[in-house]
Amino acid sequence: MKKVLIFSGTTEGRKLAMALSGAKIEAVVCVATEYGKEVMPELCGITVRQGRMNTEEMCGLMESGAFLAVVDATHPFATEVSKNIKGSARESGLPYFRLKRETKGAAVPALDGGERELWFSDSHACAKALQEEIKNGGTGNVLLTTGSKELSVYCVDPELKKRLYVRVLPGMESLALCKKEELEGRQILALQGPFSEEMNLAFIHAYDIRYLVTKESGITGGFQEKAEAAAHAGITLCVIGNPEKEPGMTFLAVCRKLEELTGVSIPVKNRMDIVLAGAGMGEMGTRTVETQDAMEKADYLFGAKRLLAGLHAKKETLPYYLAEDIIPVLSDALDQAAGETVRAVILFSGDSGFYSGCEKLYQKLTAWKKERTEEISIRIQPGISSVSCFAAACGMNWQDAKILSIHGKGGRDVWEAEVAEAVRCHEKTILLVSGAKDIRQIGAVLKEAGLSDCTVKVGYQLSYPEQKIDTLTPEACEQVTEEGLYICAVQNASCADRYLAPEKADDMFIRGKVPMTKEEVREVAICKLHLTENSVVYDIGSGTGSIAVEAAARSAKLRVFAVEQKEEAVALIEQNRAKFHLKNITVVHGKAPDALKELPVPTHAFIGGSSGNLREIINVLREKNPHIRIVITAISLETVSEITALLKETEVTQSEVVALQVSRAKVVGNYHLMQAENPVYLCTMQM
Incomplete structure (x- = not known):
């Protein structure tokens, strides 16, 4: 029987060679x-060239007469090689099959605002864009993970070349190209x-x-892991x-075509559960019968060491x-299954849906499944959570x-x-912790927050x-x-x-x-301000920190940066932060806008004082978050005039100016007389 000619160098090519070897179909695999x-593993009937x-x-x-068909399993970016293979096969009169890698399966994380995602048609366009970034003041280095073949494209510009770190295969050809550049x-x-x-994050x-x-390059090429690392x-x-x-x-389609040509069945109906x-x-008694049954039937068991202690799958425990x-x-x-169903169980402590890594792994397995041709089922089975086990041991309910x-x-x-915040506002707060150190720190936090009267039930x-x-x-x-x-x-x-709303009277603050x-x-x-639970707020010209305190008190997840240039005021903000036990306020001693540049990206900003830099402050805020x-x-007409001028110049989706006139009753003898406060103008801008 004539052989199959495979142009490989990829995972897909190796996988096809293994399938043909298993079907006793001879093949020549060409690698560059x-x-x-x-x-390439040593396979019966497979010759590597x-x-x-x-x-x-x-x-x-191809014209030697030794081959029945040509399979192009080269890398999706080796377009010129594929073109030559296809043209040669046509000229030689051999059937040509392109075994294509799916590159759309890898998910790209949603962008949070701090990172960017730029797409290019080729390496030349990418290198040109990087050169422009550097010319425009872009800092930091470049990690090139595209191999060594087009390395020269990125080494033309001396400044870009200086910033390159190239991750290449540990082969002599790759190293020689690095040396050449x-x-x-x-x-x-x-x-x-x-x-x-x-x-990738470590790099x-x-x-x-x-x-x-x-x-x-798809999941096979590690695209998802690189994209997630860049996003994080x-x-x-x-x-x-x-x-x-x-x-x-x-x-599967390539295998079917080769079956038609050879008349030999290629077993590719592998299945995985x-x-x-x-x-x-962790102990056997806390596992459900359903999970125990799946574990007993498994060919592969995965999980943390303590969950696998004393367990044995039919084949491997990892x-x-x-x-x-x-x-x-x-x-x-799956590659070695030879038509059988492979069973794998991945264990997670507690319940699979409660503070578990199960969901993230499920998503990655689902994406991987799309790249495979086999029949793969993925199921999630729940377990007993640490909270339900702990509550039962303590004799308490946990629904509240x-x-x-x-x-x-x-x-x-x-x-x-x-x-x-949770302990202050709830009769029962259950905390999942890492170990003894967390228990000690919880004791210290409760004391510092004025919550020493609480009792702590500790499960070990x-x-x-x-x-x-x-x-x-x-x-x-703490002991x-x-x-x-x-x-x-x-x-x-x-x-x-x-x-749920601001409630602190003026006389509650240290003034x-x-x-x-x-x-x-x-x-x-x-x-x-329309704050949300996870807002990042700048209180600019914070003074005593009253706005910062009220904002931070709305949610412990909310982060507030109180920016103030006067030393006396900075000291007062620190005192008020300590008085109200608000750890989510960061006091920034400095003058805006310069003091804002190194802070995290804000979602909201309150400007109580600008020291004449209002326009510059707003420009910096817009640059950080459009x-x-x-x-x-504002209390002066000059400031109001500046604000109205800014509203005309600035692109906003929503704006509002409100004048507030507050009067308070003052007791004079038997009478209550209204005493007016200075009018205040409140301007809101939604960019």
Whole structure:
């Protein structure tokens, strides 16, 4: 029987060679580089031919009479090679099948505002754009993940070349091209993938990367992990779009065509059943019967080490819970399944839908499934959560509890404001924690927030033989040292409802001699800001910090930056922040607009004082967020005039100017006389 000629160097080509070998169909696999030959497994009936070929050499090989058909499984960006293969096959009279990679399956994260996503038709356009970025003051370095073939395009401009870090395959050909372009050793990252999101982030941080260049190479090419890393780091993702315009064939379609030509069945009806299961607390007794049954039938078990302790799948038990570790194993299992159903179970602690990594993994597995030709089912099975187990052990209900997770959220500065607010406003607050350190920090946070009267129920090693439930004071929590798995519930019998609107009277603030936005104006201004729970607010010209305090008190998730240039006022803001136990206020000592430039992107801004820089402040705010909402107070007609002029010059979607005239009753003998406050103008701008 004549052989099949495969032009490969890709995952798809290796996969086809394995399928043909399994069907006892002989094939010659052509790869361009030594590295391409190294990664090809030794397969019965498969011959690997290394080296680049021109059109004449391709025609000569095809016209030898040894081949039945040609399969083009080259990289989607190797368009010129594909063109030559197709033309040679046509000239030689051989059937030509293009095995095409799907590059649309990888999801790109939604942009949050800090990062950009730029698409280009080719490397030349991308390199030109990067040169322009640098000329216009763009900072940071460029991580090039597009291989070495078009490296020269990015090395033409000396300034761009200086900023390059190139990630290439660890083959002699790639290294030779890097040397040819005279790149320094520190700029060459010769590594073999796949690269996880975490690994990409590590490269970004280690080399001060501000631009990540990638091809639209699909999940197989690690596109999703690079896109997510760029989004999380807030850098620019430069994507070179897939240049392949002609339709290709799926893996299954190619196999069917080869079956017709050879008369031999190629077993590609592999199936996989994947279960993402909540494993309860870890001990066998906290798993559902459904999950236990799936585990007993599994060929592969994945999960954290403690969940796998003492377990044995029919084939393999692997301590993985991240997609980048699990998917390659599942891919290999499908490639070698030979028509069988492969069963895999991935375990998550507690319940699969409660503060679990299950959802993210489910999404990545679903995207991966779209690139496969096999029949793959993905199911989620729930489990017993740590909260339900803990509540039962404590003998309490939890339907009326506030539940928060501080597990893996870093230092207490990240979560203390939210925890203090929850405890202050709820009789029961259940906290998922990382370990003994979190219990100690919770005790300290409660004391500093004036919540020392609370009691803390602490659950240790739930479901395990050493399980215990302790009732502690905040002071006693600070003494916890025994390491293990923890959960706790803070009980506050004196909890008070949180005010939904501003409620602090003027005399509640520490004043000194610093001007303060009066109570009624403050309340209207806060309402006009239209704050949401996760807003980032600038209080510019903060004075005593009354606006900052009222805004921050609306939600612990809300972040407020009180910007003030006077030292006396800065001290008062700090005192008022401490008085009201508001950890979500950051005091910034400096003059706007310069003091704003290094702060996080704002969603809202209140301007109570501008020191004559109102126009400059608004310009900086618009640069940081073109859709910001701004509220400005004014008492002088000159400021009002400047504001109205700005409204005419500035593109806004909504604007409003309101004059507030407040009068307060003053008791004089037996009479109440109304005493007027100075009129205040309130301007609202929605950009």
